[in-house]
Amino acid sequence: xxxxxxxxxxxxxxxxxxxxxxxxxxxxxxxxxxxxxxxxxxxxxxxxxxxxxxxxxxxxxxxxxxxxxxxxxxxxxxxxxxxxxxxxxxxxxxxxxxxxxxxxxxxxxxxxxxxxxxxxxxxxxxxxxxxxxxxxxxxxxxxxxxxxxxxxxxxxxxxxxxxxxxxxxxxxxxxxxxxxxxxxxxxxxxxxxxxxxxxxxxxxxxxxxxxxxxxxxxxxxxxxxxxxxxxxxxxxxxxxxxxxxxxxxxxxxxxxxxxxxxxxxxxxxxxxxxxxxxxxxxxxxxxxxxxxxxxxxxxxxxxxxxxxxxxxxxxxxxxxxxxxxxxxxxxxxxxxxxxxxxxxxxxxxxxx
Numbered sequence: 351x352x353x354x355x356x357x358x359x360x361x362x363x364x365x366x367x368x369x370x371x372x373x374x375x376x377x378x379x380x381x382x383x384x385x386x387x388x389x390x391x392x393x394x395x396x397x398x399x400x401x402x403x404x405x406x407x408x409x410x411x412x413x414x415x416x417x418x419x420x421x422x423x424x425x426x427x428x429x430x431x432x433x434x435x436x437x438x439x440x441x442x443x444x445x446x447x448x449x450x451x452x453x454x455x456x457x458x459x460x461x462x463x464x465x466x467x468x469x470x471x472x473x474x475x476x477x478x479x480x481x482x483x484x485x486x487x488x489x490x491x492x493x494x495x496x497x498x499x500x501x502x503x504x505x506x507x508x509x510x511x512x513x514x515x516x517x518x519x520x521x522x523x524x525x526x527x528x529x530x531x532x533x534x535x536x537x538x539x540x541x542x543x544x545x546x547x548x549x550x551x552x553x554x555x556x557x558x559x560x561x562x563x564x565x566x567x568x569x570x571x572x573x574x575x576x577x578x579x580x581x582x583x584x585x586x587x588x589x590x591x592x593x594x595x596x597x598x599x600x601x602x603x604x605x606x607x608x609x610x611x612x613x614x615x616x617x618x619x620x621x622x623x624x625x626x627x628x629x630x631x632x633x634x635x636x637x638x639x640x641x642x643x644x645x646x647x648x649x650x651x652x653x654x655x656x657x658x659x660x661x662x663x664x665x666x667x668x669x670x671x672x673x674x675x676x677x678x679x680x681x682x683x684x685x686x687x688x689x690x691x692x693x694x695x696x697x698x699x700x701x702x
Contacts (some may be wrong), residue, residue: 563584604622620642633651
């Protein structure tokens with residue numbers, strides 16, 4: 351009497367656990383938003399309806415100003431003694447731009463004011479700025495927008511030069527670096543490659559007692575600079591860990607079944623098998639452990655003569671594709687009679 355064994359193929363359309371895929375947004379224009387190290391930062395103030403809206407660090411520190419707090423009169427009073435023609439109010443002039451020169455030889459020696467609708471830019475030129483070009487309002491607006499964007503980007507962004515040295519960082523990177531390395535870290539890098547299967551994934555620990563935070567880092571080379579973007583992927587790592595734990599639980603659950611079990615994910619790759627499958631099919635554990643595709647799985651069954659030899663080899667792969675489609679769309683059931691006298695009951699089911 352022929353022995354009847356069971357071989358169960360489960361096609362999981364959703365996979366064991368859904369994985370979250372995150373994509374970093376690449377900046378279309380990767381020009382530096384800060385002046386180059388050998389170029390003095392311009393002293394520029396931006397007013398919106400008379401209220402100080404933004405300013406370069408050099409201008410804000412030099413005049414002790416704070417955006418959102420100080421107004422046009424604060425700047426005017428501080429400059430009026432040396433620039434007596436400084437406008438009483440920030441309303442636009444018909445000429446759109448005026449230049450004022452100091453009554454003495456001290457710095458700043460010149461003030462240039464631009465208007466565009468309700469916005470007004472005040473640029474102070476000192477002796478250190480001799481020979482430099484005063485940026486036009488559009489350039490200043492673009493630099494202001496880029497600076498504001500970089501400072502409010504939640505993910506760390508930083509630039510490295512051709513030698514791998516840090517040459518620019520956004521606020522998120524600076525804050526994270528201080529939390530991890532401290533204020534006196536010197537030139538120590540924040541993200542250190544640890545190798546492993548994911549070379550672009552890094553772990554950082556901001557608290558010795560807490561779990562590490564995981565980041566995926568992408569880099570783009572532009573004009574001799576390497577621009578790095580880091581995204582926190584704690585949710586992805588947790589999902590991957592949950593998937594591994596779930597697979598291990600399933601493996602323990604099905605380890606003692608005498609039915610051969612093979613579970614494939616939505617990409618038709620093997621994600622789980624039990625010892626009975628090895629015994630019934632004769633497929634090596636090394637082959638099953640590398641997560642073969644369902645097509646490769648059936649190819650090996652044919653090579654091991656653990657499925658009926660097709661009458662027409664040319665149509666055999668299409669028949670296997672039909673088996674996979676039947677298992678995916680609903681339920682596949684067939685009895686295989688082998689040359690060695692064994693009979694397999696093969697069942698395929700879809701699990702969402």
